[in-house]
Amino acid sequence: MNRVKRIRPGSVARWLWLGAVVLVVVLPVYVTVVTALLPRSDVAAGRLLPVPGRLTLDNVRFALDAAPLARQYLVSVAVTVGQAGAQLVTAALAAYALVFPRWRGRGIVFGLVLATLAFPGESLVIPNFELVTGLGLRDTLLGVVIPYLAAGYAVFLLRQAFLALPRETWEAARLDGCGDLRALLHVVLPMARPQLVTAAMWCALSAWNGYFWPLLITDSPQRRTIQVGLAQLVVDQATSPAVIYAGTLLVLLPTLLLVLFGQRFLVRGLASRVTT
Structure with a gap:
């Protein structure tokens, strides 16, 4: 006789809770994607939940024509690559120096990093604005990136990852003649790959979603990021929600792809043991 597995009320409540959380997360994405691809006449019908029917890319093309979003897209990609890359380099070097070499005062230095x-x-907006303007970098790509070449959270994340690594491996590499840079590149970073990818995703998402600083330091639309361009598109196309959703889809798509493709490393990085 087959035993019927008893369903516990706690399990049902847990699944219902997870389903509600998934619905809250997925529903806005669904509405954005479907509304952006529906004809404007269907969007004007004012349905609470859009139903996929005849899909079109006309809204996306109109959004690209209504504002220099294509150019701003390239600016955002350049800002994200430059800013995230610089933050990863500085964070890896700082975390290595705070974990492996023995030197007096590194605890104080790490405290200062946490204080940031x-x-x-x-x-910090006013000091950064005066610095960038004084260097003659206002309304330039470098002016957008230069105040964010380092990030305290990325240093903290990689330091905690390096602390969880076996120190004996690093010591063996040093005894074999590896310098600090070679030990970092060929020994430490490969062992901390999940946390490195997690830090890279955090840096990339922070750079991609930046809005206030690019708006402040740039003047011409061609040198602004896609986030600033989307805000201007909302103002210019206030009577055409389908076009606004199309612009939102353009901004949302890279973040979705980044999370989907980096999900495995992200889970491993966040679930790894944190050492203090």
Whole structure:
């Protein structure tokens, strides 16, 4: 006689809760994608939940013609690659110096790195604006990137990852004649690959979603990022929600692809043991 597995009320409540969370996360993405691809006449019908029917790319093409989104897209990609790459390099070097070499005062230095996380970004806007303007980099790509060449959270994340690595492996590499840079590139970073990918995703998403600083430091639309261009598109196309959704889809697509393709590393990086 087959035994019927008893369903516990706690399991049912847990699945219902997870289903509600998934619905809250997925529903806005669904509405954005479907509305962006529907004809404007169907969107004007004002349905609460859009139903996929005849899909078209006309809204996307109109959004690209209504604002220089294609150019701003390239600017955002360049900003994301430059800013995230610089933050990863500085974070890896700083985390290595804070973990493996023995030197006096590294605990104090790490405390100062953590202290930078307590300062809101808005409090640094004026000093950064004066610095970038004084260097003659206003309304340039470098002016957007230069205040964010390092990030305290990325240093913290990689330091915790390096602390969880066996120190004996690093010591063996040093005894074999590896210098600090070679030990970092060929020994430490390969062992901390999941956390490195997690830090890279965090840096890339932060750079891609930046809005206030690119808006402040740039003047011409061609040198602004896609986030700023989307805000201007919302103002210009206030009476055409389908076009606004199409612009939102263009901004949302890279983040979705980044999370989907990096999900395996992201879960491994966040689930790894944190050592203090």
